Amino acid sequence: xxxxxxxxxxxxxxxxxxxxxxxxxxxxxxxxxxxxxxxxxxxxxxxxxxxxxxxxxxxxxxxxxxxxxxxxxxxxxxxxxxxxxxxxxxxxxxxxxxxxxxxxxxxxxxxxxxxxxxxxxxxxxxxxxxxxxxxxxxxxxxxxxxxxxxxxxxxxxxxxxxxxxxxxxxxxxxxxxxxxxxxxxxxxxxxxxxxxxxxxxxxxxxxxxxxxxxxxxxxxxxxxxxxxxxxxxxxxxxxxxxxxxxxxxxxxxxxxxxxxxxxxxxxxxxxxxxxxxxxxxxxxxxxxxxxxxxxxxxxxxxxxxxxxxxxxxxxxxxxxxxxxxxxxxxxxxxxxxxxxxxxxxxxxxxxxxxxxxxxxxxxxxxxxxxxxxxxxxxxxxxxxxxxxxxxxxxxxxxxxxxxxxxxxxxxxxxxxxxxxxxxxxxxxxxxxxxxxxxxxxxxxxxxxxxxxxxxxxxxxxxxxxxxxxxxxxxxxxxxxxxxxxxxxxxxxxxxxxxxxxxxxxxxxxxxxxxxxxxxxxxxxxxxxxxxxxxxxxxxxxxxxxxxxxxxx
RNA sequence: UGGGGUGUCGCCAAGUGGCAAGGCAGCGGGUUUUGAUCCCGCCAUUCGCAGGUUCGAAUCCUGCCACCCCAGCCA
Numbered sequence: 001x002x003x004x005x006x007x008x009x010x011x012x013x014x015x016x017x018x019x020x021x022x023x024x025x026x027x028x029x030x031x032x033x034x035x036x037x038x039x040x041x042x043x044x045x046x047x048x049x050x051x052x053x054x055x056x057x058x059x060x061x062x063x064x065x066x067x068x069x070x071x072x073x074x075x076x077x078x079x080x081x082x083x084x085x086x087x088x089x090x091x092x093x094x095x096x097x098x099x100x101x102x103x104x105x106x107x108x109x110x111x112x113x114x115x116x117x118x119x120x121x122x123x124x125x126x127x128x129x130x131x132x133x134x135x136x137x138x139x140x141x142x143x144x145x146x147x148x149x150x151x152x153x154x155x156x157x158x159x160x161x162x163x164x165x166x167x168x169x170x171x172x173x174x175x176x177x178x179x180x181x182x183x184x185x186x187x188x189x190x191x192x193x194x195x196x197x198x199x200x201x202x203x204x205x206x207x208x209x210x211x212x213x214x215x216x217x218x219x220x221x222x223x224x225x226x227x228x229x230x231x232x233x234x235x236x237x238x239x240x241x242x243x244x245x246x247x248x249x250x251x252x253x254x255x256x257x258x259x260x261x262x263x264x265x266x267x268x269x270x271x272x273x274x275x276x277x278x279x280x281x282x283x284x285x286x287x288x289x290x291x292x293x294x295x296x297x298x299x300x301x302x303x304x305x306x307x308x309x310x311x312x313x314x315x316x317x318x319x320x321x322x323x324x325x326x327x328x329x330x331x332x333x334x335x336x337x338x339x340x341x342x343x344x345x346x347x348x349x350x351x352x353x354x355x356x357x358x359x360x361x362x363x364x365x366x367x368x369x370x371x372x373x374x375x376x377x378x379x380x381x382x383x384x385x386x387x388x389x390x391x392x393x394x395x396x397x398x399x400x401x402x403x404x405x406x407x408x409x410x411x412x413x414x415x416x417x418x419x420x421x422x423x424x425x426x427x428x429x430x431x432x433x434x435x436x437x438x439x440x441x442x443x444x445x446x447x448x449x450x451x452x453x454x455x456x457x458x459x460x461x462x463x464x465x466x467x468x469x470x471x472x473x474x475x476x477x478x479x480x481x482x483x484x485x486x487x488x489x490x491x492x493x494x495x496x497x498x499x500x501x502x503x504x505x506x507x508x509x510x511x512x513x514x515x516x517x518x519x520x521x522x523x524x525x526x527x528x529x530x531x532x533x534x535x536x537x538x539x540x541x542x543x544x545x546x547x548x549x550x551x552x
Numbered sequence: 553u554g555g556g557g558u559g560u561c562g563c564c565a566a567g568u569g570g571c572a573a574g575g576c577a578g579c580g581g582g583u584u585u586u587g588a589u590c591c592c593g594c595c596a597u598u599c600g601c602a603g604g605u606u607c608g609a610a611u612c613c614u615g616c617c618a619c620c621c622c623a624g625c626c627a
Contacts, residue, residue, distance in 0.1 A: 136554050180555040191625040210627050322563045325576045411564045420595040453585045518586045
């Protein structure tokens with residue numbers, strides 16, 4: 001394990017287990033149920049499980065916990081595998097399925113029955129709820145609790161054979177209806193469900209519950225540390241009860257950690273679905289969505305997401321991480337890796353009255369990383385600059401182009417504005433300026449330095465592009481707490497402009513390539529919509545902007 | 553108020569009896585052909601509260617308080 005990694009209770013525990021010889025090799029697993037798309041919270045779990053295995057030279061399995069077929073589908077299985085791989089992790093061996101172990105689970109259920117530790121119960125859902133008691137009152141024994149092992153075996157075999165209707169009977173563990181831990185009040189092991197399963201087809205009319213499956217899955221796979229979230233803590237005694245009572249080949253151990261919560265973000269499947277169904281967002285991979293697919297389409301690099309998950313740490317205390325921390329990780333990564341380019345969002349023409357021939361300038365792709373190379377940027381007598389970068393007059397704090405003043409065109413010449421035209425509404429329509437000779441890579445010879453630097457694009461060579469500006473999806477830090485989530489959706493979370501102009505080299509941007517548009521932010525060539533014929537870039541994240549916060 | 557957890561800076565989070573790491577955010581200043589980056593500095597005499605043990609306590613003990621999870625044939 002590299003020493004720069006922050007210590008946490010998981011690493012300490014694993015280190016101790018390895019040192020004391022409790023385990024020889026760390027084996028973890030990421031066990032999603034394929035019933036939806038993965039989101040940022042899953043990214044944390046993935047980073048924890050795969051990351052730990054990597055750091056300790058162990059292995060991590062990808063296992064689909066597919067014990068409830070009605071909610072699951074192949075579509076989700078595919079997307080989950082794609083997301084895990086995109087995040088940069090590789091699972092050990094083949095993808096695993098809980099459903100591969102159904103026969104073993106069935107035999108183990110018979111084992112419990114024969115040992116008098118499980119029984120078939122005919123109580124209805126409502127009756128069972130009543131018999132379960134409450135948080136403060138003990139439950140009562142089911143009238144079917146004392147059926148003989150022989151009768152239970154017969155009934156359970158009939159359940160398996162498909163003799164009963166959905167919900168007619170269940171198999172329950174015989175533990176303790178008075179346990180203060182409700183999970184131990186004769187939990188259900190199997191339910192009758194005549195449902196088609198995406199992996200096992202129609203082979204099974206009964207399906208095991210999470211509790212009866214998970215620990216045994218871990219045991220079969222030789223998982224040493226079964227890491228899950230805090231809400232399963234109360235299930236641990238049950239997890240261990242099964243391992244105690246069954247002839248399992250291995251003894252895994254469950255350890256819980258606090259799930260990741262991020263401010264201004266919602267990860268509830270119900271709400272995410274609501275956003276999609278209401279048309280609030282364009283789909284599960286809308287760049288505003290906290291899904292892995294959404295973050296990806298937004299241009300958030302996998303490495304930045306992983307780094308963020310590592311940075312926030314892993315503990316057992318409930319917390320809400322400021323989403324600014326995720327954004328910071330994204331900016332940090334992109335600052336180092338994204339090539340620079342220029343894009344004018346709101347074009348204003350500048351005529352350079354003393355420029356005649358067009359020339360090709362060679363600009364560095366990155367200000368401090370020469371290995372990223374250079375590119376050709378055409379410079380002409382007419383260039384576009386952003387409307388925000390010109391004022392007829394301004395105070396000293398304004399570091400852009402002003403009539404009678406100078407500014408540097410990024411990577412090109414210093415220019416001085418002489419005059420401008422207005423349209424019928426009085427708006428500036430065109431600026432006339434001159435380049436100061438010999439200022440390519442040099443300060444003006446007369447010693448009058450420009451106030452600032454602005455980005456630009458050659459008017460004849462620039463290409464129109466669609467730019468999608470994204471902002472936070474919600475206006476409040478904890479949207480899930482709102483009665484009506486849709487009412488706290490940020491109406492301005494997407495602003496699409498079609499009149500932006502990009503430098504020509506950008507037309508050939510590869511799908512999903514992220515650039516820093518200088519002085520604007522990081523933008524990604526849309527995974528699906530971008531093409532040379534119709535360039536489309538999504539705002540990944542803006543640059544930090546002290547000026548923008550202060551105003552002028 | 554049954555059981556299980558958690559409380560260290562605005563937000564995360566190390567720390568496991570010997571002078572309270574780090575990151576994010578924020579605030580100053582410097583560099584800069586991105587108002588970015590980068591660099592420098594500031595930012596918890598105090599660890600939910602109250603007692604106690606100890607030469608010494610965020611760390612040990614006792615008692616409180618607050619918040620989270622559990623009563624699916626979901627996971």
